[in-house]
Structure formats: C-alpha cells, structure tokens
Amino acid sequence: METANIAKLAVAAAPYAIDKPYDYLIPEGMEVSVGVRVSVPFGRGNRRSEGVVLAVGEGEKLPGLKQILSVLDRESVLDRQDIDLALWMRQRYFCTLYDALKTILPAGLWYQFREVCRLAPGIDRTAACADAQEAPACAEVMRLLFAKGGSVELSELKSACGEECVNALKTLAGKGLIFCESRAQRKIGDKTRRMVELALSAEEAMEIAESRRRAAPVRYEAIRLLCTVGRICASELCYFTGASSQTLRALEKAGVVRFFQEETLRVPEIKQSGEAAPIVLNEEQEAAYCGLLSLMESGRAEAALLHGVTGSGKTQVYIRLVQEALRRGKNAIVLVPEIILTPQMMDKFSSCFGVEVAMLHSGLRLSERYDQWKRIRRQEVRVVLGTRSAIFAPLRNLGLIVMDEEQESSYQSENPPRYHTRDVAKFRCAQDGALLLLGSATPSVESAHWAREGVYHPFFLRRRYNEKSLPRVMLADLKDEVRSGNSGVISSLLRREIEQNLQRREQSILFLNRRGNSRMLLCGECGFVPECPRCSTALTYHSANGRLMCHYCGHSEKANEACPMCGGIMKRVGVGTQKVEEELRTLFPGIQLLRMDADTASGEHEALLSRFEREKIPILLGTQMVAKGLDFENVTLVGVLAADLSLYVDNYHAAERTFSLLTQVVGRAGRGEKSGRAVIQTYTPGNEVIVSAAEQDYDRFFESEIRMRRIRRYPPFADLFTCTISGTDETAVLRAAVRLREELRLEAQKEPFCRSDPEVLGPAPAPVVKVDNRYRYRILWVGKNDKDTRALLSYTLKKFASDRQNRGISIFVDCNALE
DNA sequence: AGCACGCCGACT
DNA sequence: GTCGGCGTGCTC
Numbered sequence: 001m002e003t004a005n006i007a008k009l010a011v012a013a014a015p016y017a018i019d020k021p022y023d024y025l026i027p028e029g030m031e032v033s034v035g036v037r038v039s040v041p042f043g044r045g046n047r048r049s050e051g052v053v054l055a056v057g058e059g060e061k062l063p064g065l066k067q068i069l070s071v072l073d074r075e076s077v078l079d080r081q082d083i084d085l086a087l088w089m090r091q092r093y094f095c096t097l098y099d100a101l102k103t104i105l106p107a108g109l110w111y112q113f114r115e116v117c118r119l120a121p122g123i124d125r126t127a128a129c130a131d132a133q134e135a136p137a138c139a140e141v142m143r144l145l146f147a148k149g150g151s152v153e154l155s156e157l158k159s160a161c162g163e164e165c166v167n168a169l170k171t172l173a174g175k176g177l178i179f180c181e182s183r184a185q186r187k188i189g190d191k192t193r194r195m196v197e198l199a200l201s202a203e204e205a206m207e208i209a210e211s212r213r214r215a216a217p218v219r220y221e222a223i224r225l226l227c228t229v230g231r232i233c234a235s236e237l238c239y240f241t242g243a244s245s246q247t248l249r250a251l252e253k254a255g256v257v258r259f260f261q262e263e264t265l266r267v268p269e270i271k272q273s274g275e276a277a278p279i280v281l282n283e284e285q286e287a288a289y290c291g292l293l294s295l296m297e298s299g300r301a302e303a304a305l306l307h308g309v310t311g312s313g314k315t316q317v318y319i320r321l322v323q324e325a326l327r328r329g330k331n332a333i334v335l336v337p338e339i340i341l342t343p344q345m346m347d348k349f350s351s352c353f354g355v356e357v358a359m360l361h362s363g364l365r366l367s368e369r370y371d372q373w374k375r376i377r378r379q380e381v382r383v384v385l386g387t388r389s390a391i392f393a394p395l396r397n398l399g400l401i402v403m404d405e406e407q408e409s410s411y412q413s414e415n416p417p418r419y420h421t422r423d424v425a426k427f428r429c430a431q432d433g434a435l436l437l438l439g440s441a442t443p444s445v446e447s448a449h450w451a452r453e454g455v456y457h458p459f460f461l462r463r464r465y466n467e468k469s470l471p472r473v474m475l476a477d478l479k480d481e482v483r484s485g486n487s488g489v490i491s492s493l494l495r496r497e498i499e500q501n502l503q504r505r506e507q508s509i510l511f512l513n514r515r516g517n518s519r520m521l522l523c524g525e526c527g528f529v530p531e532c533p534r535c536s537t538a539l540t541y542h543s544a545n546g547r548l549m550c551h552y553c554g555h556s557e558k559a560n561e562a563c564p565m566c567g568g569i570m571k572r573v574g575v576g577t578q579k580v581e582e583e584l585r586t587l588f589p590g591i592q593l594l595r596m597d598a599d600t601a602s603g604e605h606e607a608l609l610s611r612f613e614r615e616k617i618p619i620l621l622g623t624q625m626v627a628k629g630l631d632f633e634n635v636t637l638v639g640v641l642a643a644d645l646s647l648y649v650d651n652y653h654a655a656e657r658t659f660s661l662l663t664q665v666v667g668r669a670g671r672g673e674k675s676g677r678a679v680i681q682t683y684t685p686g687n688e689v690i691v692s693a694a695e696q697d698y699d700r701f702f703e704s705e706i707r708m709r710r711i712r713r714y715p716p717f718a719d720l721f722t723c724t725i726s727g728t729d730e731t732a733v734l735r736a737a738v739r740l741r742e743e744l745r746l747e748a749q750k751e752p753f754c755r756s757d758p759e760v761l762g763p764a765p766a767p768v769v770k771v772d773n774r775y776r777y778r779i780l781w782v783g784k785n786d787k788d789t790r791a792l793l794s795y796t797l798k799k800f801a802s803d804r805q806n807r808g809i810s811i812f813v814d815c816n817a818l819e
Numbered sequence: 820a821g822c823a824c825g826c827c828g829a830c831t
Numbered sequence: 832g833t834c835g836g837c838g839t840g841c842t843c
C-alpha cells in the first residue's frame with residue numbers, strides 16, 4: 001500500500017445532504033496544519049471551494065484523491081476545541097460542519113481576503129479581449145472576469161490563473177480595462193461616520209438576499225454581513241464585501257437597509273486595575289457568592305441559576321466570581337443580551353479588569369471586532385464581556401461563563417445555524433470543567449424548572465440592594481373603558497396618574513408592547529388592503545418615500561390615494577406609537593413628549609434618552625427599547641398600554657416573555673428617591689400572567705406556567721422540532737410535507753421513539769405562508785432532543801433532500817425556536 | 820446544491 | 832449526422 005500525506009477537510013461547497021470530512025492530498029512541500037483554511041477543487045467540475053483542515057496524517061493513497069490547491073491562512077484560525085464545538089453544533093443544529101466553523105469565527109476573518117478586481121465600466125468584450133490578446137495571462141484574466149459577470153475576488157483569480165496573474169492585472173489596469181479595489185482606508189479622526197443597518201429583520205433580509213443570490217451575489221454578501229454584525233460603517237461594508245456605494249443605495253431604495261450618522265466611538269478609556277474600590281457584598285450576595293465559588297472550584301462543569309430581583313446586585317456577584325476565577329489562573333466569559341444598553345456593566349468591568357478585559361459589543365467596527373478576536377486568541381485578555389456571539393471567543397482555560405438575563409430571546413441566533421447561547425455555553429463549560437452561571441430577574445421557565453429539579457444549583461437574591469420597595473402596580477381594565485365609552489388607548493386611570501405626575505413635575509414612561517408599528521393602507525369604502533404580489537402579507541406604508549413595501553421580499557410600489565378596486569379614498573391604519581402620540585397630544589395639549597420606536601434612527605436613541613433625562617421632558621413613549629436598562633431618577637410612573645399584545649402570539653414562550661417584559665417595564669419606575677407607580681392596561685385583568693406580573697410574583701407565574709407547559713407538552717417537558725418545507729409549487733410543497741409527516745409518524749411508532757411517544761403534527765402554514773413566491777409549510781415533531789431523535793431527523797433531512805420527488809423543494813429543521 | 824454525463828427529438 | 836433538451840448520479 002502506498003501512503004501519502006492526507007488532510008481531512010470540511011468543504012464549503014458540500015451541502016448538508018453530503019456533508020462529511022473529505023480527504024485531500026497534501027502536495028509535496030506544502031505546509032498544512034489543523035485549523036487552517038485551504039482552497040480545493042470539488043465535484044465533477046472541480047469548481048473551487050474553501051475548506052477547513054480538520055486533521056492531517058498519513059493515509060492510503062487512493063486513486064480518486066485530489067490535491068489541495070493553496071493554503072489561505074498563515075497560521076491556524078481554529079484549534080481542536082473549536083473543531084470539537086463545531087462537530088457538536090453540526091449534530092445539534094442540523095448544519096454542515098463548515099457552516100458551524102464559520103459561525104465560530106469572527107465575520108471579519110471571512111472577508112479579510114476580499115480584494116476585488118472589476119472590469120472598467122463600458123468595456124466591450126470583443127475589443128477588450130483583442131486588446132489583451134498579446135499576453136495569454138491577460139486574456140485569461142479577462143475571460144474569467146467576463147465569465148464571472150465583471151468582478152472577481154483576487155484570491156479566486158490567483159487560484160485560477162496562478163500567482164503570475166498579478167503582473168497581468170497591473171498591465172490591464174494600466175490600459176484602463178480593469179481596476180482593483182483595495183482597502184478603503186478610513187481617515188483617522190473622523191468625527192462621524194456613515195453607518196448602515198438593516199431596515200428589516202435579519203430573517204426578512206436574508207429571504208430577500210437568498211432569492212437573488214445568483215443574480216446579485218454582492219448584494220447577498222452585503223446583506224449576510226449585515227445580518228451577522230447588525231450595523232456597520234458604510235465604507236467598511238463596501239470594503240469587506242466588494243459592494244459599491246451604488247449597491248448600498250439600491251438596497252436603501254429597496255427598503256432593505258438604512259443609513260444613519262454615528263459619532264465615532266472612541267476606545268473606552270481603560271482605567272487602571274487596582275483603582276476600583278473593592279466590591280462589598282451584602283449578606284445575601286455573600287451567601288450566593290460562596291456557594292457559587294465552591295461550585296466553580298469543584299471543576300465539575302456545574303450549572304447554577306442566580307435568581308435575583310431587579311436591583312439586587314447580581315453584577316457584583318459576577319465580578320467577585322470573575323476575580324476569583326482569575327486568581328486561580330482561569331479565564332471567564334460574561335454575556336449580556338445587548339451590551340450597548342448596559343454601559344454601567346462596561347464601566348464596572350473595565351475599572352475592575354483594565355486591559356485584561358475585551359468587550360465585544362455592537363458599537364465596534366468589524367475591524368475592531370476582528371482585532372479583539374486576535375487579542376483574545378493570543379491570550380492577551382482573560383475576561384471577555386459581550387453579546388451572543390462572544391460565546392465563541394477563543395478564550396481557553398475557562399473557569400466561568402456568566403449569562404446575564406438568560407431568558408432573553410436575543411441569545412438565540414436568528415440566522416442558521418440557530419444556536420442557543422445557553423447550549424453552546426454548556427458545551428464549552430463541559431470542555432473546560434467551568435461553572436455556568438445563569439443570572440436573571442425573571443428566569444426562563446425551563447431554567448427555573450431545572451433549578452427546582454436540582455439539575456441547576458439554585459441561588460437567590462430577594463432584597464433590592466438599596467432596600468427600595470417595588471413600585472405599586474395598578475391594573476386598568478380596557479373592557480370597562482370601552483363600555484364607558486372611552487375608545488382611546490389611554491384609560492381613565494392612566495390618564496389620572498399622568499396628570500398627577502405632570503402636576504408634580506415628575507416624569508412618565510409609556511410603553512407600547514409591540515414590535516415596530518405596521519401601518520398599512522385600507523380603502524374606507526370597500527375595505528381593500530394592498531397586498532404583496534409575491535407574499536401572503538399586507539404591504540406596509542412608509543411615510544419617508546410615500547411607498548408601499550413588503551417586509552418579506554422587498555417589493556415596493558407607489559401608494560395610490562384612490563382605491564384601485566372602487567376608487568374610494570385610502571386611509572392609513574394600524575395602532576402604532578404615532579397614533580398613541582396623537583391621542584396624548586389631544587389629551588395633554590402643550591405637554592412635551594418624546595417618541596422612540598423602530599422608526600427612530602438608531603443613532604438617535606442615546607441622544608433622545610439623554611434629552612429625556614436632562615430636559616426633564618414629562619412623557620417618553622416607546623416600544624421594546626424603553627423597557628430595558630433605563631435608569632432615571634425622576635421617573636415615577638410607568639404605563640403599559642396594552643399588556644395583552646405579546647400574550648397571544650403563536651409561540652410557546654409568549655407568556656414567559658410577557659411576564660419578563662412587564663416586570664422589566666414596571667421596574668423602570670421609582671429608581672430614584674421617590675417611590676414609583678405602574679399602570680398596566682389590559683383586556684384580560686384576570687389572566688394569570690398579568691396578575692402575577694402586577695403582583696411581581698415570579699413563583700405564582702412559574703407555577704401556573706409550568707402546569708400549562710406540562711399539559712401542552714411544551715419545553716421543558718418536550719422539545720419542539722420544526723421542519724419547514726418550502727417551494728414555489730404550493731401543492732408540491734404540501735404533498736412533500738404530508739409524505740414527510742407520514743414517514744416521521746411511522747418512525748415515531750418504532751424503537752426507540754415509541755417509548756417516549758413523540759407526536760408528529762402538521763402540515764401547518766408558516767406564519768407568513770408565502771414569501772417571495774415560495775410557500776412554506778411546517779411539520780412539528782414533539783419529542784425529546786436526544787441523540788436518537790437528532791440522528792433520525794438528520795437522516796430524514798438528508799433523505800428528503802436527495803429524494804427525486806422533492807426536486808425544487810427545500811427543508812430545514814429548528815429546535816425550540818423562540819421567535 | 821451544482822455540475823457532467825447520457826440518451827432522445829428537431830434541426831442544418 | 833449534430834445541437835441541445837433535461838433526467839440521473841456523484842461529489843475525497
């Protein structure tokens with residue numbers, strides 16, 4: 001047997017159905033190590049694909065083996081632990097190994113090689129080729145450029161034509177036939193920068209990007225990058241994806257992205273460690289801390305739940321534990337739902353840990369984030385404080401992972417692989433024997449359940465740190481209001497309370513429990529509502545450009561004043577914050593009012609909030625974003641306008657989310673010297689969730705909710721696997737869905753599943769059944785997320801994808817999806 | 820998924 | 832006789 005050096009690779013071009021480690025020959029003299037990215041030929045056509053080296057070793061030299069073309073990294077970007085994590089993610093989230101690895105690495109890394117060559121505009125193909133004919137390398141480059149639609153990445157060009165193409169590029173650029181875009185250098189010292197962010201949800205944006213992936217690859221990359229990083233400086237987005245400013249403008253026009261100006265964030269001044277005052281814990285905190293410390297010292301990868309009411313000082317406990325971890329030579333990761341909302345946390349950590357802490361927050365530029373990643377990888381930092389993706393920070397020798405407000409749904413990724421940070425954290429803790437500390441004022445029902453079952457170690461902080469009493473909560477019954485002739489959004493009770501606050505010159509926050517605000521057009525005569533031609537949804541009216549737009553596929557059309565059906569006059573409808581604002585202005589004429597919602601540019605938020613505090617503006621009206629982290633001395637009244645809105649959402653944790661949200665909002669009142677009040681408006685004042693939130697009684701909420709979950713077979717008693725099947729032919733999709741259901745039902749009756757008696761439900765249409773002309777139906781498997789079930793679903797997915805009957809139909813699986 | 824190979828019908 | 836339709840099968 002002849003042997004050779006062989007590398008096992010995760011290959012980008014291999015879809016889920018055929019994903020496995022592929023063997024490639026390492027050419028003589030090539031340095032290849034585990035964790036580097038390489039370029040390889042793949043498939044019949046030997047198209048170039050990227051791969052990640054999983055293992056290197058001697059192996060049998062089989063005839064079919066192909067060679068690695070080139071190595072893309074100077075040193076490895078992933079180590080053994082990363083690869084183990086990716087292997088685990090693959091079987092847990094039904095993604096390819098390559099997709100998992102890509103999720104682990106920072107976005108900046110995947111784009112750092114981007115250097116794009118483009119054809120100069122208005123170049124005629126035949127003339128240009130004739131012009132380039134003299135040098136074969138030039139002709140080859142031109143041919144490739146035309147074949148790829150006018151622009152090619154430099155790395156791709158190099159692997160196709162060899163290193164010598166660099167000279168050809170120079171010649172061609174000299175002739176003005178092409179140009180190469182290099183680093184778009186940002187001038188140092190810019191005061192503000194032009195930022196881009198998604199104007200739609202990540203899911204909606206990805207749908208749009210996917211639908212035109214082939215036709216507009218640059219757009220696709222730009223949107224995908226935006227989905228991973230949230231917001232980014234415009235020049236950086238262009239640099240990393242090869243998009244032009246025209247591309248961005250087109251995306252803006254299509255309503256996919258929006259621009260805003262942002263002050264350049266200075267690197268937060270790092271105070272020297274040692275200066276910070278030592279942390280003093282009260283009795284309760286001390287008790288929790290001691291218990292947690294001994295768990296951490298055990299090195300058994302334990303998990304604990306710290307249930308502490310708002311203002312009980314969980315952060316102090318976190319910091320003491322991190323300090324002790326460091327003293328023992330261990331490192332720590334601290335996760336928060338959205339760090340930009342917790343500047344106090346950032347301040348505390350930088351004063352306690354100085355240069356040893358790396359912060360990964362949404363205000364960082366992509367390149368800054370990448371730099372932080374490099375610092376962490378070089379083990380220059382010992383503490384990482386960040387949001388969801390910080391769980392992948394390449395920090396080794398972990399002693400502790402903290403997840404603050406662990407119930408937040410932002411801990412679940414919104415794009416595939418849709419990992420949950422808590423699960424990844426558990427895996428990493430198991431790798432290093434670290435303690436996982438889940439902290440919350442309103443824990444998820446699952447976590448509270450496991451704490452009661454003894455799977456997590458429970459700890460409690462029941463006293464508010466400053467001994468402040470919780471706000472007094474009043475319920476306003478909106479049904480009564482309607483009966484007594486008040487058709488408005490503000491109940492008489494809330495109105496009285498606001499008036500009282502106005503007299504006392506104290507401030508009020510009003511909260512509309514609704515995401516964004518969908519405004520649509522409706523014909524006053526015949527009731528016609530303009531709908532998207534490609535999706536099963538009403539079009540949204542955008543006052544900025546006077547157009548109707550679809551949030552799912554990006555379709556946009558001019559808004560007519562007259563109804564196209566009957567000629568009647570079109571009216572704007574939808575209870576958004578604007579509508580409430582109008583009502584407030586009539587109720588309280590001449591009173592100053594601030595509005596903050598999805599329409600408010602994100603750069604403005606902080607400015608608005610500081611104005612609210614500084615100028616003591618009497619009323620702040622807002623959506624989700626006013627619920628969290630705001631701490632204002634003079635706010636003594638909080639009003640929840642429609643507590644029920646988030647309750648009747650078709651999702652198993654709607655009740656939990658509502659309870660948590662109400663608790664957070666109520667906690668906004670009376671943070672200063674004066675005591676606070678809260679008014680919760682509801683149509684169902686008898687509802688357990690509303691009542692327990694009004695009483696600030698978590699245990700009561702938990703008891704009723706866990707009973708419900710048990711009866712309905714919801715988590716933690718079962719896991720919900722959602723198989724989404726989509727395609728352009730609705731009947732074909734439905735047929736495929738029914739076939740899948742029958743197949744899964746058959747399996748459910750067999751060993752080993754029959755013992756746990758899984759249920760297979762559906763097909764049911766997805767919340768929005770048609771998106772961009774693709775119909776989406778779901779099959780639900782209610783069972784246990786164990787090895788056998790995952791293996792079955794993985795097998796079923798692969799079989800489905802390779803079944804000829806299912807051509808043109810795609811499928812994916814999610815487990816316990818929160819949103 | 821994406822690409823080549825192969826086996827049939829409409830042309831120069 | 833050949834160009835191109837898409838059904839079939841494989842990817843180290």
